[in-house]
Amino acid sequence: MNAETVSSCEWVVRASLIPDWLALYFQRINLAVPTDTSAGTLADIHFAHVNAIAYEMLDVFLGIVPSFHMTQIRDKLASGRRGGGCTQMNGLLAVVLETLGFRVRRSLSAVSRENGAMNLFTHMVLLVRADDEEWICDVGFGYRGFLYPLRLFHNAQVAQGVHEYRVLRVADLMWGIQYRRGVQWINMYVLRDASYEVDEFVVGQFFNAYSPLSPFKNNLVCARPSLQGGRYLVNNVLISIQDCVRTRRVVRSMWELVEVLEEYFDIEVGVAEFIAPPVDLFDGFR
Numbered sequence: 001m002n003a004e005t006v007s008s009c010e011w012v013v014r015a016s017l018i019p020d021w022l023a024l025y026f027q028r029i030n031l032a033v034p035t036d037t038s039a040g041t042l043a044d045i046h047f048a049h050v051n052a053i054a055y056e057m058l059d060v061f062l063g064i065v066p067s068f069h070m071t072q073i074r075d076k077l078a079s080g081r082r083g084g085g086c087t088q089m090n091g092l093l094a095v096v097l098e099t100l101g102f103r104v105r106r107s108l109s110a111v112s113r114e115n116g117a118m119n120l121f122t123h124m125v126l127l128v129r130a131d132d133e134e135w136i137c138d139v140g141f142g143y144r145g146f147l148y149p150l151r152l153f154h155n156a157q158v159a160q161g162v163h164e165y166r167v168l169r170v171a172d173l174m175w176g177i178q179y180r181r182g183v184q185w186i187n188m189y190v191l192r193d194a195s196y197e198v199d200e201f202v203v204g205q206f207f208n209a210y211s212p213l214s215p216f217k218n219n220l221v222c223a224r225p226s227l228q229g230g231r232y233l234v235n236n237v238l239i240s241i242q243d244c245v246r247t248r249r250v251v252r253s254m255w256e257l258v259e260v261l262e263e264y265f266d267i268e269v270g271v272a273e274f275i276a277p278p279v280d281l282f283d284g285f286r
Helices: 003-016 019-030 039-052 070-080 085-101 198-210 254-266
Strands: 102-114 117-131 133-137 156-160 163-171 174-181 184-192 219-226 227-234 238-244 244-250
Touching: 019 070, 019 085, 019 163, 039 085, 039 117, 039 133, 039 219, 039 227, 070 085, 085 102, 085 133, 085 198, 102 198, 117 163, 117 198, 163 184, 219 254, 238 254
Parallel strands: none
Antiparallel strands: 102 117, 102 184, 117 133, 156 163, 163 174, 174 184, 219 227, 227 238, 238 244
16 A cells, blocks of 8 residues: 555545534535644635635524533534634634644634724634744634734734734733725734633623624624625614725615625624614614
8 A cells, every 4th residue: 555545544534524514614614624733724714614604693683692611612513604703703713723733722802993992802703833932813703804813913904905913922822803094004903822711601691682782783784804804883874895986885675685695794684683782773884
């Protein structure tokens, strides 16, 4: 038996051990199941996930309590045509990467508000080891989110299509992520260089979905970044950005809304499923 035959046999055995849910996940993101744990593979998975599965916070408006159980999250994101928030999106990615053999730390971050103030530490981010370096992974941020992992290194700066990001060490065991807008660097969030247990994210997920202080409590939000720009939906206003050209579309009915969700975000829900839509949904952002 030659080396090529041995390698082929090893792959057959390895493929037979792939869980069904993992195969479905890679089918959903249109990527072959990887055979290594390199930084290049990590980048491929991150990009494919962001490209295929939209960020969305629809559950509460569908009368669904956002699940924290991985089996239900896998069914929703990998098997179904739905997306999720940071805890579900990054939570699923963490389990995928760990199953493949990556070393993953789940961390907490605080997202910056438009006025520069910081929110609570409720946003899940992943710190992943690959090729002897650590990388920041976040497939659950939304429109401004990065498409590829960012290297965890002070003043690391990278362009991803029309987007540009920078990583800064802002304190001991604390890092900042910034997004470039024109000549200015805008704070996205600060994250802790620490590892948290899965259960420590339950409170943050509940806050993001139900707290009156959360922008997601009363606003329907979906987003899908791309190298050319991306799209985001806030209530009935769809913004599309393509090569720095911005267009705006106003959605005027529930029927049109579900069409927009399917066409632009690959989210499949029916009009009848919106049993608790935001009050005055078609009045824009609140």
